[in-house]
Amino acid sequence: MPASKEILLADSSSTATMPKISKQTDFQLVRIKNTWCRIKKGEPVHDSEDKITASQAKITEVISGGEISWTIEAPIYFCYKVVETCSLLDPSNQTLLYGHIRESGELEKALNNKETQRRFIVIDKTVNELYGSIVRKYFDDNYVQYKILSLPTIEENKSIDMVLDILQEVQSFGLDRRTEPIIAIGGGTCLDIVGLAASLYRRRTPYIRVPTTLLSYVDASVGAKNGVNFLQCKNKLGSYVPPIATFLDRIFIQTIPRQHISNGLGEILKMALMKHKCLFDLLKTHGKFLLDTKFQSHNGLVDHGDAALKTTRIAIETMLEELAPNLWEDDLNRLVDFGHLISPELEMRALPSLMHGEAVNVDMAFMTYVSYVKGLLNEMEKIQIIQCMSSLELPVWHKECTWHLIKKALTERLKHSAGQMRMPLPTGLGTADIFNDISEETLERAYTLWTNECRPISMRS
Numbered sequence: 001m002p003a004s005k006e007i008l009l010a011d012s013s014s015t016a017t018m019p020k021i022s023k024q025t026d027f028q029l030v031r032i033k034n035t036w037c038r039i040k041k042g043e044p045v046h047d048s049e050d051k052i053t054a055s056q057a058k059i060t061e062v063i064s065g066g067e068i069s070w071t072i073e074a075p076i077y078f079c080y081k082v083v084e085t086c087s088l089l090d091p092s093n094q095t096l097l098y099g100h101i102r103e104s105g106e107l108e109k110a111l112n113n114k115e116t117q118r119r120f121i122v123i124d125k126t127v128n129e130l131y132g133s134i135v136r137k138y139f140d141d142n143y144v145q146y147k148i149l150s151l152p153t154i155e156e157n158k159s160i161d162m163v164l165d166i167l168q169e170v171q172s173f174g175l176d177r178r179t180e181p182i183i184a185i186g187g188g189t190c191l192d193i194v195g196l197a198a199s200l201y202r203r204r205t206p207y208i209r210v211p212t213t214l215l216s217y218v219d220a221s222v223g224a225k226n227g228v229n230f231l232q233c234k235n236k237l238g239s240y241v242p243p244i245a246t247f248l249d250r251i252f253i254q255t256i257p258r259q260h261i262s263n264g265l266g267e268i269l270k271m272a273l274m275k276h277k278c279l280f281d282l283l284k285t286h287g288k289f290l291l292d293t294k295f296q297s298h299n300g301l302v303d304h305g306d307a308a309l310k311t312t313r314i315a316i317e318t319m320l321e322e323l324a325p326n327l328w329e330d331d332l333n334r335l336v337d338f339g340h341l342i343s344p345e346l347e348m349r350a351l352p353s354l355m356h357g358e359a360v361n362v363d364m365a366f367m368t369y370v371s372y373v374k375g376l377l378n379e380m381e382k383i384q385i386i387q388c389m390s391s392l393e394l395p396v397w398h399k400e401c402t403w404h405l406i407k408k409a410l411t412e413r414l415k416h417s418a419g420q421m422r423m424p425l426p427t428g429l430g431t432a433d434i435f436n437d438i439s440e441e442t443l444e445r446a447y448t449l450w451t452n453e454c455r456p457i458s459m460r461s
């Protein structure tokens with residue numbers, strides 16, 4: 001490839017009779033000593049013995065007529081850890097304090113300065129009531145100087161006001177953004193709010209997620225997204241900034257109400273239906289057991305093996321497979337959007353009676369019927385899916401999910417999908433594809449059948 005090329009371009013916007021001459025030059029960027037320099041692509045870098053670092057960024061310069069433009073391509077690199085651990089709040093477990101550090105030199109420095117560690121922690125109010133004293137003991141025993149901010153981080157409070165409240169406290173605590181990550185301990189709502197606050201503070205302050213609900217354990221914790229609701233719209237303000245680390249400990253899940261276990265099971269079922277037949281079978285076989293035991297490990301129970309460990313691990317692995325190559329959601333063809341086409345509208349409408357994973361499940365139940373009507377699923381598969389949902393104590397229908405709401409939600413969705421409806425649909429148990437050719441007639445037929453069959457089930461439960 002030549003480094004620069006002269007191209008004759010017929011410029012339609014120009015009134016001149018002669019076409020403009022454009023000259024394009026591609027530059028790479030290298031650091032020599034402490035200065036970044038642009039070097040024509042392909043040209044050798046002449047220099048001394050100094051260490052030369054090449055950037056992956058590129059600058060393309062185009063001179064055309066009397067004008068010049070530069071196009072900058074700069075890949076942004078993210079690295080974050082998702083760590084499954086036990087006894088996260090045992091003072092001898094150093095994960096919460098140091099588990100995010102990847103460089104051994106940095107770790108050594110931090111461990112040598114244990115007494116000077118500082119942390120700002122935001123904790124959900126209910127979680128604080130249950131675990132606050134253990135959290136305090138953890139930091140006290142590790143000689144950390146800390147501030148714990150306990151907030152009612154529930155869906156109704158998921159707003160920019162709460163983000164600003166957090167930021168005021170962060171500012172008065174005086175964080176060192178290089179070495180003192182903000183720690184969020186709570187459900188998905190807490191993690192989303194704190195994630196947004198951290199991404200705003202000094203443009204991007206590292207933060208750590210400690211999920212305490214099943215849904216946040218398998219879903220809200222593992223990706224890059226954060227956000228708050230705005231003008232009655234779900235997660236309208238937010239950013240794609242992953243935490244530096246997520247620390248998973250299933251112990252917290254033992255105190256969440258049974259309905260919240262179902263809520264999390266909704267997101268696990270999503271991954272099962274989209275891409276993992278074994279996960280679907282695990283849910284079918286052990287769903288009730290997992291609900292009864294709240295995802296705590298019971299190694300002694302041979303029949304169930306360690307179903308809690310297996311299901312959560314597969315759910316996270318499958319989720320990471322789909323999220324990691326598409327952290328900024330540039331690719332609109334996303335299987336993880338299954339259950340998330342209609343549910344945002346439904347969730348906002350039915351608050352607070354319907355939780356996120358429940359709204360997702362209502363959406364998935366309807367979409368199961370869309371698949372069935374389109375001939376992608378057979379009768380037995382459709383029945384198995386709806387039965388599995390019921391056994392996980394998830395709603396399979398909801399009165400607020402009217403035909404009008406479905407149409408409105410899909411229209412809204414279309415606006416944000418580059419004008420093309422991309423609908424992830426199951427094509428079997430554990431297989432799926434994305435469709436853009438679902439007619440309104442198919443949707444309407446599915447809606448009628450779904451209502452006829454699933455409304456009575458929802459009345460019984």
Ligand SMILES: NC(=O)c1ccc[n+]([C@@H]2O[C@H](COP(=O)([O-])OP(=O)(O)OC[C@H]3O[C@@H](n4cnc5c(N)ncnc54)[C@H](O)[C@@H]3O)[C@@H](O)[C@H]2O)c1
Nearest residue numbers: 126187188189190212213215216219220225252255256356
């Ligand atoms: N960022 C993402 O990728 C992503 C993914 C999925 C969901 N979400 C968001 O997550 C939110 C839902 O999260 P959620 O289902 O975890 O609910 P939640 O965070 O609203 O928590 C639900 C309730 O459980 C309580 N709670 C939390 N942990 C507890 C514990 N260990 N014991 C007892 N009670 C506890 C909370 O106080 C709250 O009242 C939604 O706002 C959704 O938009 C985000």
Ligand SMILES: [Zn+2]
Nearest residue numbers: 219267340360
């Ligand atoms: Zn979700």
